[in-house]
Amino acid sequence: MNWNNALTDYLTFLKIEKGLALNTIDSYSRDVKKLISYLEVNEIKVSPISINQDHIQEFIYTASKEINARSQARLISGIRNFFDFLIFEDYRKDNPTDLLETPKIGLKLPDTLSIEDIDLLINSIDLSKPQGERNRTLLETLYSCGLRVSELVNLQISDLFFEEGFIRVIGKGNKQRFVPINTQTQKYIANYVNEIRVHLNTQKGFEDTVFLNRRGKKLTRVMIFTIVKNLAIKTGLKKKISPHTFRHSFATHLLERGADLRAIQQMLGHESITTTEIYMHLDKSFLKQVVNTFHPRK
Template structure:
């Protein structure tokens, strides 16, 4: 259905002009693949120029009938809009069939968070006598202390740490660079790991500057970080479904509950829109009730 020249050109567009990560590019291409699967289910193979708005509406109905969540449907629709927008830019098509499609309404999702006692419990569950113990302590302290995405954590380099100024440099989504304050506790465990554990690892060529390494001397993978978090959650008796991203949620929530400026938190998280950051203002009811009772004139 979709000719290879268009796909390759679209891939180049996403990489070079929109500066998207490899994972984001693959997500966009997977959205197009779902459209191909839809037409294959109908035993149809239309040319990309012949796809119209009605085809896309029927496609959206099809993925809805498959039981796809509204959030997933919205992401697929966003991918289609991006692709047809690209075809318009390239003058492959003269009318955008996705222009009038409406995005499914989404409920505001409130992410799970950990309280400070749960975070301390997970860190305490780490066996510091094991070779990877101090590395794992540094990982948890950095995730919570800086609010990093897991991809930002595994790509963090020694040259990105400005210890004297207590800042780290992070390359986030879209290759956007930002500076984030790092606390003395996270710095302490990073230094212990670098000086007492990492120095004994035979580091593979090309990975000398990466902070967090596996036992083979290569950069730690996303899967490994997920596994570390899941194991520690079980060891510390936490029943919540958590991931490395939970520490990012907790970082933002605790800052805002403590009175931090929303725009400062937006900057540290690397959100392009403050609307995304506002999801972290889900403060507990007792806290909100206390604010009303303490400050509202009619309380």
């Protein structure tokens, strides 16, 4: 088995068997391609079957000179997953990454936007332009529903169940969940769809997509990042933010106001409650308030 065949089989496995999202598959693919490139550049003649721990150790050591600890840990995880696949398919009996030490990294959480920050960003949008109404609507949706950016750009008109007060979201691994949507955000979406989007020359294949660019096609993830970045610059916001910051803020604000952690887990689409617990960061004053309010010995 050569590297190209192994990588092709691996990516097919991730897509068909695991049902992973394309962005996740691309990430795993890049990890393996980095290893393949290293072997080619250094003229190391080993196959996916014959490569050993020493080769992997040297590869990681070389890569660590150019990437930080977090990226190094991510790379090791990606390579380890690839060799686990080879073991699963009986191509190998061992995983050459098993004895590698993953660098210790602290829990890194994105900055949280306050409600005032969010209002500042959204209120700075120029509503005199058609894309202004669209941008306000998509940011309101991003925050009020706690969506991932990929979920936002893939949101369909047929996913809107306003009478019931929910939207249907297709998350990681094509898993479906229903998320509540408030009436104000419903009004923004309805206004955008009926007053702005209706005048666009919608391209074939995007007739059901909620958020479109000026050419009538689905917005890209990069475009959402750009919109957020430009608004942060415009308002002079010093925090390093991204579309994911709105999702993080959604969850944090709900938790701070007493929302049940498992309810937040369902709305975020986390498989494990542990993920939701790590995702939140609570200040000590809030924890003290919870104890004072709910503990029988307060």
